[in-house]
Amino acid sequence: MRQNTKFTASAQLIAVACCILIGCSGSQDGTLSGPRIGMMPKLIGIGYFEATREGAEEAAAELGLELTYDGPHLDRSEDQAQQIGEWTTLGLDVIAVAPVDPEGISEALRDAQRAGVTTLTWDTDANPETSGRSVFVNQAPNEAIGYKLVDVMAEGIQAKGESLAGNYLIVSGSATASNQNTWMEYMKQRIADKYPTMKLLPHLTPNEDRQRAQEQTAEALAAHADLKGIWGITSVSLPAAAKATRDAKRADQVYVTGLSLPSEMREYVKDGTVEQFVLWNPVDLGYLTIHVAQRLHAGNLQSGSQAMGRLKNVEVRGGEVILGPPMIFNRENIDDHRF
Amino acid sequence: MNRIDSSPGQLRRIATLGIRGCLLAIGLTLVFSQVQRPAALVDVWLPWAEIGILALAMTAVILCGGIDLSVGSTVALCGVVLGITLQWQWPLTFALAATAGCGLCAGAFNGGLVAIGLSPLVATLATMAFYRGLAMTLSGRERFAGFPDSLRSWQTVAGIPLHFFCFVSVGLATWILIHHTRLGRWCYVIGDNRTAARFAAVPDRRVDLSLYTLNGIAAALVAVLHAIDENVAIPDAFRGAELQVIACVVVGGTLITGGEGGVLRTLIGIGIVTHLEIGLRFLSYRFPLLTPNSRLIVIGLLVILVAIWNQRLQRGSDNA
Numbered sequence: 204m205r206q207n208t209k210f211t212a213s214a215q216l217i218a219v220a221c222c223i224l225i226g227c228s229g230s231q232d233g234t235l236s237g238p239r240i241g242m243m244p245k246l247i248g249i250g251y252f253e254a255t256r257e258g259a260e261e262a263a264a265e266l267g268l269e270l271t272y273d274g275p276h277l278d279r280s281e282d283q284a285q286q287i288g289e290w291t292t293l294g295l296d297v298i299a300v301a302p303v304d305p306e307g308i309s310e311a312l313r314d315a316q317r318a319g320v321t322t323l324t325w326d327t328d329a330n331p332e333t334s335g336r337s338v339f340v341n342q343a344p345n346e347a348i349g350y351k352l353v354d355v356m357a358e359g360i361q362a363k364g365e366s367l368a369g370n371y372l373i374v375s376g377s378a379t380a381s382n383q384n385t386w387m388e389y390m391k392q393r394i395a396d397k398y399p400t401m402k403l404l405p406h407l408t409p410n411e412d413r414q415r416a417q418e419q420t421a422e423a424l425a426a427h428a429d430l431k432g433i434w435g436i437t438s439v440s441l442p443a444a445a446k447a448t449r450d451a452k453r454a455d456q457v458y459v460t461g462l463s464l465p466s467e468m469r470e471y472v473k474d475g476t477v478e479q480f481v482l483w484n485p486v487d488l489g490y491l492t493i494h495v496a497q498r499l500h501a502g503n504l505q506s507g508s509q510a511m512g513r514l515k516n517v518e519v520r521g522g523e524v525i526l527g528p529p530m531i532f533n534r535e536n537i538d539d540h541r542f
Numbered sequence: 543m544n545r546i547d548s549s550p551g552q553l554r555r556i557a558t559l560g561i562r563g564c565l566l567a568i569g570l571t572l573v574f575s576q577v578q579r580p581a582a583l584v585d586v587w588l589p590w591a592e593i594g595i596l597a598l599a600m601t602a603v604i605l606c607g608g609i610d611l612s613v614g615s616t617v618a619l620c621g622v623v624l625g626i627t628l629q630w631q632w633p634l635t636f637a638l639a640a641t642a643g644c645g646l647c648a649g650a651f652n653g654g655l656v657a658i659g660l661s662p663l664v665a666t667l668a669t670m671a672f673y674r675g676l677a678m679t680l681s682g683r684e685r686f687a688g689f690p691d692s693l694r695s696w697q698t699v700a701g702i703p704l705h706f707f708c709f710v711s712v713g714l715a716t717w718i719l720i721h722h723t724r725l726g727r728w729c730y731v732i733g734d735n736r737t738a739a740r741f742a743a744v745p746d747r748r749v750d751l752s753l754y755t756l757n758g759i760a761a762a763l764v765a766v767l768h769a770i771d772e773n774v775a776i777p778d779a780f781r782g783a784e785l786q787v788i789a790c791v792v793v794g795g796t797l798i799t800g801g802e803g804g805v806l807r808t809l810i811g812i813g814i815v816t817h818l819e820i821g822l823r824f825l826s827y828r829f830p831l832l833t834p835n836s837r838l839i840v841i842g843l844l845v846i847l848v849a850i851w852n853q854r855l856q857r858g859s860d861n862a
Contacts, residue, residue, distance in 0.1 A: 293579075
């Protein structure tokens with residue numbers, strides 16, 4: 204009797220295997236003609252990268268391309284490297300990746316190129332020399348983002364008629380993320396140049412995890428009674444920092460701003476915890492990445508200012524494609540965007 | 543004891559092996575039916591060889607009723623030590639020795655904590671955070687990239703990746719250790735019943751110490767392999783790797799409570815987890831419904847099913 208159940212179980216497993224095999228062979232011959240593109244975010248399942256996926260899918264439908272949008276569920280560089288290898292094995296033509304670490308995927312990208320894959324980066328760059336990536340699709344010049352973040356904070360505090368002197372905190376994402384680290388460099392530069400009375404505490408890296416970001420911010424708020432302002436410079440850390448500040452009832456003393464999605468921030472902007480914050484349009488960034496990928500693969504990506512699909516003013520220069528200047532979101536315009 | 547001699551027990555074993563065989567076959571077909579650039583498959587396997595080496599070393603620890611959650615952090619710490627010492631312009635052999643020494647110390651510290659009576663779960667949960675913190679602090683959260691060519695030239699030996707040779711040697715070494723030495727027999731005895739083992743004069747603390755130390759050395763080996771392959775050592779690397787490692791051991795059929803299992807089972811477990819994970823990811827490219835999140839469901843269900851099966855097997859053999 205017992206034995207029977209076991210053999211049934213084995214038989215079922217074999218049956219499942221057969222079904223999967225048939226399923227695979229059935230879908231083997233795709234009908235789409237364009238290149239097969241793999242687009243990889245730093246991690247999946249956060250609002251920001253869901254918004255970029257939306258734009259990427261829009262562009263893929265428009266151009267008739269086969270797109271797969273997938274990535275690790277933790278911001279782990281070695282998972283990205285592994286997945287690049289898998290995509291190469293599967294025969295993809297173009298791989299566009301937002302690297303968690305600028306060096307971590309260099310070898311994987313090189314291997315992919317040797318197998319004939321076109322590679323590019325988006326959202327955050329890999330080391331151009333070691334990775335050999337063709338171009339970097341950048342949301343906005345890093346300098347502009349870093350400066351804007353500091354200016355928004357300084358102007359916000361000065362508008363309330365207070366002095367800038369005091370302690371400030373940056374809540375970042377992953378310790379080795381190239382874009383976040385570059386923005387922080389420019390933020391420090393701006394502070395040194397224009398607002399020398401602002402003092403930076405050591406920044407926090409909660410690994411794109413909202414719970415950890417909130418806990419770490421709450422700890423910093425408790426430890427520094429004189430905290431003047433907090434930047435959350437990822438889409439995850441800003442709402443977490445805002446929540447921690449609101450929960451600590453310090454929103455009137457601590458100016459919170461940074462980078463995030465309107466959809467994540469609506470609550471905090473409406474209740475006054477956050478007055479204004481900075482971002483580009485992530486849907487457009489995903490959309491642009493697919494257009495660039497298609498042109499790269501076809502070999503007709505030209506330098507200069509040009510239109511790509513519905514985006515009119517895209518700047519291509521020196522191995523970078525730039526979406527445009529960063530935008531400011533506040534109570535007036537936060538309801539105008541669906542991302 | 544868990545030795546099964548009765549014929550229903552034998553049949554159960556064969557059925558168990560059959561199910562594992564089927565899972566492995568499903569995994570392999572999933573992978574090979576979809577490969578378009580077979581040469582690139584080697585790059586896909588290499589990271590799994592690293593997980594596999596860790597799983598082989600972990601098998602001995604789990605067999606004697608322990609667990610090492612700090613293994614991912616240990617790899618990262620060893621990678622940082624390798625990076626720092628090379629940055630200080632140490633000769634390659636010294637840097638490698640320092641890396642191995644770091645793995646040895648980290649493992650021995652785990653083993654020491656367990657030997658003085660801490661629960662392995664608590665001890666290695668603590669060192670998981672401790673070693674990660676050390677790696678982050680020592681490196682200043684910076685990655686080390688661009689290892690010297692003298693190290694990188696070991697990437698392949700006679701055209702075959704170094705990973706392959708290391709995986710085979712570690713497999714052989716653990717097989718001999720677990721199945722053909724006194725230390726290995728002690729593992730089973732301790733994992734089965736520690737109190738009884740103590741009364742039988744088995745030096746359980748020394749066994750703990752040596753097994754965790756060996757585990758640490760395996761982590762150092764993986765750190766070096768990773769540096770050679772990816773040309774980078776990241777203090778943040780191998781986060782959560784312990785879960786994959788433990789999954790390989792458990793899916794292979796080694797009891798998480800110890801006392802029953804072996805190297806061959808872990809090898810099968812590595813094969814299953816590796817190819818199912820790769821195969822499911824390949825599939826998710828064809829079927830958008832199979833999102834990365836539903837892949838987690840599949841892997842989770844698999845581990846639950848295997849755990850239930852192991853539990854039943856255990857109960858069955860106790861009755862026999």
